[in-house]
Amino acid sequence: MTDALKIAIVGYKFMGKAHSNAYHKAGRFFELPIELVLQTACGRHRDGLAEFANRWGWRETATSWREVVARDDIDIVDISSPTDTHREIAIAAAEAGKHILCEKPMSLSAADALSMCAAVKRAGVTHAIGHNYRRVPAIRLAKQMIEDGKLGELYHWRGTYLQDWIVDPNFPLTWHLQQERAGYGPHGDLNSHSVDLARYLVGEIKSVQCTLTQFIDQRPLPDEEREAAFAAAVGQGTGHVTVDDASFMVVEFDNGALGSFEASRFATGRKNYNYFEIYGSKGSLCFNLERLNELQFFSREDPPTAQGFKTILVTESSHPYIANWWPPGHSIGYEHTFIHQVVDFVRCIQGATEMEPNFFDGLRTMEVLDAAALSSREGRRVDVPRAEV
């Protein structure tokens, strides 16, 4: 038996950086049952890849993910590449018996997600989807409070995830704005996080009404692609945006709760505003990712003259994950969620428990998103299907 887990990562941009940092820090701040080895960094562009591997201490680089995934010495495959690549890499990794940590959104469609689920189920490997926000201490605390009955029966989920990075019409047509690469716009990128949190905290979603909207349909091509396009069609420096710019939904949950989701990249002033409220018969909770060390809590069980929304500073050692960090009042940040994810993932691989959120969770989320897109197209309330894996 090995005393280390060797990791291969595919992708070296934003998520590559966040995951690499997490692999390094997990064992310093937490008791890990086994050593993590940053073995292979895999990507298409040699130069950027080498710089990345060097900076983050990956032992080697590779440009073919197929070869890497097939290697005997790799234990974990980390899929941090664009959405359209997830399905193929995940299935190959599963078939090669690797444990898989796959970034979100899981896939271009629920159908793809289903085939990925089948693969990991057959292979019996540990699988995770990178909905890292489940591991914000404040959100884990929210989960505990709901399970402890502090909210009573749940009536409402009000979730929103707002950004503004493409408000400028000159923002170029990157892969995030192309359906064949990204699947959806904020409907996938942002709503997938919100739907995952709603499922985690409130329960399964039964039906959905949705409207997807686009505000800007043509954008300049990114520098590299502009030249190519120029060769193909003289004078053409722009391309069509083929994903949504915003997605608003109303949903019914299995437990009778009524919910809403609002995702947009056109919410001027909101940078990473992943915000939600949960209302129950006994109490309520609010969370804002831009103030991730805080959780708001209202309890009807407080004395009548002293009820109110309380700002819990989630930095006490009795709070989830916090004992391993700093003293009370010393905040943590965005990157810490990835470290918690690595710690839990590794513990699951070592047999502690089943990982969550896993591919099956990712599938459920994709089913909601696909049903919502259908609702938007057909203008009707759509029941969310639940495929059996």
Next chain:
Amino acid sequence: MTDALKIAIVGYKFMGKAHSNAYHKAGRFFELPIELVLQTACGRHRDGLAEFANRWGWRETATSWREVVARDDIDIVDISSPTDTHREIAIAAAEAGKHILCEKPMSLSAADALSMCAAVKRAGVTHAIGHNYRRVPAIRLAKQMIEDGKLGELYHWRGTYLQDWIVDPNFPLTWHLQQERAGYGPHGDLNSHSVDLARYLVGEIKSVQCTLTQFIDQRPLPDEEREAAFAAAVGQGTGHVTVDDASFMVVEFDNGALGSFEASRFATGRKNYNYFEIYGSKGSLCFNLERLNELQFFSREDPPTAQGFKTILVTESSHPYIANWWPPGHSIGYEHTFIHQVVDFVRCIQGATEMEPNFFDGLRTMEVLDAAALSSREGRRVDVPRAEV
């Protein structure tokens, strides 16, 4: 020509109090072109009515609104009674040539609202709907900023109106919970305010998707009615709730903006949480009625390193209505909106300008609410009709 306007009010509960106070204070804090006379208070229950009239200085009382409305000496009819009475009173008042201030929601249905509009149009009287929140100084300021182009092209409206006064299952079955008296639950009571504000600030609503939900379908009868029910059917102390407990909507505006509305009486901890956000290409605004002296504003035109949501304390003499109140930093409250409403209404009667929001506005709002209810029942996106008056 008369040098005073004589007012008759129908209804003497919550709104009767708010309006009476407003009639008294309007002329003290603002320059009114004419004196207001609190002439007749009209209601069904003699005892409560007399106490009300005495406390608030109404010269006389009456139990028949029909007689009062027909009197020559009355100039203004103030309809502050339950929703199901609005149509009949308003039409009679219009036919008698009275100016009308009618509480919201305007009516039980858009059809009723249409007939009310026809009546005031024929009569040529001044008419107003009591969506008093348009007259919160911060909201007037928001309107100015939008008209001045500070937000640019509008992308999103996110409106919510949350309360929690019936979370307790023992809260009795008052008239607000009965369809024949109230029309809708929070869908009418709260969403009517939000839709009015959205129309005021963003524009007309084109289509709507909606789900209405009910969480508690039986409630104890109120004390007085419980006895009657007991006589009718031995042992029966509860009755059916026949309105919605919550209403969530997604809407498209004529101008392309995508919007949401969420109204509920089951949002534990929210007392009168009328909150909205508006996002545009150049800036954004947020408002919370529970902090009504404040307006949040974000501008993309601020220097890049110094952008952020700004809390404008709307208590400067240069802000709408404020010069007549107190020095900077000295807040006003809920009741002040009614005073502003009276001031503007009287000025309109005196010919200054057309009153807004008026019956035609009320009709548009009822059309959105009815279309939304239809969407909820039929599970499809519904285009909002716009009846011609």
Next chain:
Amino acid sequence: MTDALKIAIVGYKFMGKAHSNAYHKAGRFFELPIELVLQTACGRHRDGLAEFANRWGWRETATSWREVVARDDIDIVDISSPTDTHREIAIAAAEAGKHILCEKPMSLSAADALSMCAAVKRAGVTHAIGHNYRRVPAIRLAKQMIEDGKLGELYHWRGTYLQDWIVDPNFPLTWHLQQERAGYGPHGDLNSHSVDLARYLVGEIKSVQCTLTQFIDQRPLPDEEREAAFAAAVGQGTGHVTVDDASFMVVEFDNGALGSFEASRFATGRKNYNYFEIYGSKGSLCFNLERLNELQFFSREDPPTAQGFKTILVTESSHPYIANWWPPGHSIGYEHTFIHQVVDFVRCIQGATEMEPNFFDGLRTMEVLDAAALSSREGRRVDVPRAEV
């Protein structure tokens, strides 16, 4: 025995308006044991006075407060004129057996305050000082919570009162900036409020360290006075500011608590920022006048994982004064504190209880302010004297 109390008010500016409004509204919203009659408005400038009396419904006007105070038919003398006039009017009113409501700060000095106290004590009349903020519902609630032991032993008071209305060097030399009229600058105007609240909530102040500062020592004369000055001394259009622009203090309380006070008119962006924090062994409170419907409360008795500062929306009918106003979540404003003051004052006159804060409270506050000014001049910690009345 009379069935009404006749009021004479001296002064008709900012406080004249606030008090007049309060006399009108008190009996409408609260059960008053007796009718209030707005009898005589008294001031030096005939024109402004007449306009004021007319607008606010004072039955008559007078330019000699001495004559008015001596009249048999007056029951209450309301002193809303500048600080330098308080002593003389109050003593005369007391000697004439009138009940007295005197605006704050009480006087130019503790010595003056002491003579005022002696007068009301001799006369046996009801006397009040207009520290209206004690009657913000949130502050009354704070008082209740402290008395109920929710804070335990008190460790700290951190009070601040910040404004910015004279940051502009061209703001003219009004009477507020002249020692002979105002006594102190913000040290008196603002700190008097804060010291009153600290005494009310925490206890008596034992010693004080203080520094008074002036940022701008010359200012343009106000329009009317500029002409006069011009006549007196050609070319001279400015005058000396003779009060402080800011006052910062550190104090020890009798009960061992350590406290601070910071008052300034040079705190750019703060309009009426009367803010304080109280820390105790079991809990803590924070209050901000610019959000006067809210009170922040932290309790060490909450469960360890769910502790935090709670924002109590002080608009429940179980909260002080609120049952007479509006439903939960419907905020009140600055002016309501004056109405509460009138209600309580009248009830005290009718024999219910002793009024607070009264002249003896005002004296204690003046003693702290004078001791602090001495500390600033002499650069030493000064024990606060407590004169016996």
Next chain:
Amino acid sequence: MTDALKIAIVGYKFMGKAHSNAYHKAGRFFELPIELVLQTACGRHRDGLAEFANRWGWRETATSWREVVARDDIDIVDISSPTDTHREIAIAAAEAGKHILCEKPMSLSAADALSMCAAVKRAGVTHAIGHNYRRVPAIRLAKQMIEDGKLGELYHWRGTYLQDWIVDPNFPLTWHLQQERAGYGPHGDLNSHSVDLARYLVGEIKSVQCTLTQFIDQRPLPDEEREAAFAAAVGQGTGHVTVDDASFMVVEFDNGALGSFEASRFATGRKNYNYFEIYGSKGSLCFNLERLNELQFFSREDPPTAQGFKTILVTESSHPYIANWWPPGHSIGYEHTFIHQVVDFVRCIQGATEMEPNFFDGLRTMEVLDAAALSSREGRRVDVPRAEV
């Protein structure tokens, strides 16, 4: 010439962890001109030390700081041990020609600080004091804004640093509560941070008035020491607290600004509430360490109807240090300040610029603290001396 800097750290508790993490991450997120080697971890207790060194990747351990400091191969000495050890280690390290990063507070007294300054000056080494909060991006941004004139002339500093970790009377008598080990209580531990920030942002402090207070003078001995005490004196399980529990100050700055400092460990509910406000003639700033990704800014140069305190989310790539972290809206935490400190310190060693805050800054801060303690004892305003180094 070497291509790496070898570090020896003395101390392995809270600061040992924070610094070790920083040494590891600095080169991954920032471009460092040279490699950092975590060479030697030095401490008194072999077991804890070994666990620390192993977890954090220190190559070796040592129990004699004297030997380590004298070694030729060490380039940097990091002093993370209790305050009473700083002077001796720092002087020895300077004499051995090492660059020094010394934790705060710098020393037990200004006199000690002066001798440390003399030593580093003689040696010509690079020296730093660990006032890491200067390197919160929001605070660097505040500095930039002040230097750019956005605040105009400065009128006020209102700084507070509140914690509550010893409110419980059973909290044991750790070294932080003993004068011979810690020098001061919160007066040193917390006020040293605040004074450093005030000097950084506002300027030098000229005079001080201060009151130090103690609320609990006896506490149980910590477990290890209780046994020893038991041996020495039967039945004795408690010891005297010999430092302050709270310290409140009023200060005058050289530039005429009036300021306040309030530090306490008895502010129930405050965990690490390092909060300050700065007011100037053109604008104002507020900062709260518990929300360290935010900076509040008010500008009198905004349009009159749209002025207000703006919450700048300091996560833009144009903000200090942020380009090396995450996209907008993705927050960082407490530990990042140490990474910035390492990056800047190493760049200074490599000759970029003079390090700040350095030993001379630490001396100035100690002079303020000592003057304040004298003011508290003697009850008088004390001018702050400025020793020449």
